[in-house]
Amino acid sequence: MSNIVWHQHSIDQAARGAQKGQNPVLLWFTGLSGSGKSTLAGALERALFEHGFHTYLLDGDNVRHGLCKDLGFSLEDRDENLRRVGEVAKLMVDSGLVVLSAFISPTREERDRVRALFPQGQFIEVHVSTPLSVCESRDPKGLYAKARKGEIANFTGISSPYEVPESAELTIDTSKGDLETQVNGLLAYLKAIEVLNPPRQIAGAGI
Ligand SMILES: Nc1ncnc2c1ncn2[C@@H]1O[C@H](COP(=O)(O)OS(=O)(=O)O)[C@@H](OP(=O)(O)O)[C@H]1O
Numbered sequence: 001m002s003n004i005v006w007h008q009h010s011i012d013q014a015a016r017g018a019q020k021g022q023n024p025v026l027l028w029f030t031g032l033s034g035s036g037k038s039t040l041a042g043a044l045e046r047a048l049f050e051h052g053f054h055t056y057l058l059d060g061d062n063v064r065h066g067l068c069k070d071l072g073f074s075l076e077d078r079d080e081n082l083r084r085v086g087e088v089a090k091l092m093v094d095s096g097l098v099v100l101s102a103f104i105s106p107t108r109e110e111r112d113r114v115r116a117l118f119p120q121g122q123f124i125e126v127h128v129s130t131p132l133s134v135c136e137s138r139d140p141k142g143l144y145a146k147a148r149k150g151e152i153a154n155f156t157g158i159s160s161p162y163e164v165p166e167s168a169e170l171t172i173d174t175s176k177g178d179l180e181t182q183v184n185g186l187l188a189y190l191k192a193i194e195v196l197n198p199p200r201q202i203a204g205a206g207i
């Protein structure tokens with residue numbers, strides 16, 4: 001690595017964000033399987049998209065079909081999964097996007113490693129805190145039933161740990177309230193931290 005020097009290009013993250021009329025951030029949804037990460041992140045992305053914002057949603061199930069198709073669910077493989085996702089999310093934020101991600105991301109160390117890739121305030125951890133009992137009763141993919149029967153090894157919450165975040169920016173339990181209220185709460189948060197209402201002018205660009 002010592003022979004590789006960072007090349008600073010003239011178009012930077014601030015310019016790309018300003019062109020899109022937004023301040024780029026990463027919204028990191030973490031929680032048990034079935035807690036509602038994909039549903040919440042998907043509904044928030046739709047609301048942002050419909051308001052004209054430029055977004056991208058990285059979803060665990062989808063990323064594991066391509067970029068991370070070689071990885072399983074040991075703690076080492078999850079670490080590598082989240083390392084790759086963190087780096088991809090960083091590039092996407094650098095491109096000026098509002099990035100959303102939906103990964104179980106079961107350990108504090110993994111989540112903090114991704115957080116450390118970003119300046120203060122740009123990584124927003126959303127703990128989807130729906131209790132295990134509710135996630136298990138939902139079981140939309142039948143995975144909990146299989147895990148209980150021992151047919152899936154290392155299943156989060158059953159035979160593999162989930163470490164509850166200690167300092168998430170937001171916590172949402174999807175067994176309480178409705179999706180619309182939860183999405184409105186997220187939008188209000190993004191508005192309060194000025195992701196949604198930055199100046200749109202690019203100084204000196206003549207446009
Ligand atoms: N052993 C085991 N444990 C947990 N989850 C499992 C497992 N095997 C398969 N699945 C399915 O994979 C989805 C989780 O992938 P992630 O990339 O989000 O996991 S991780 O962040 O690397 O821990 C997860 O998707 P979600 O239900 O959307 O969370 C499951 O459908």
Ligand SMILES: Nc1ncnc2c1ncn2[C@@H]1O[C@H](COP(=O)(O)OP(=O)(O)O)[C@@H](O)[C@H]1O
Nearest residue numbers: 032033034035036037038039040138140174179
């Ligand atoms: N906000 C919500 N309110 C009520 N039920 C929800 C909500 N979000 C998800 N669900 C239910 O939970 C199930 C799992 O949601 P999903 O988004 O796939 O979770 P995850 O991505 O965390 O695995 C869905 O099929 C749905 O029935």
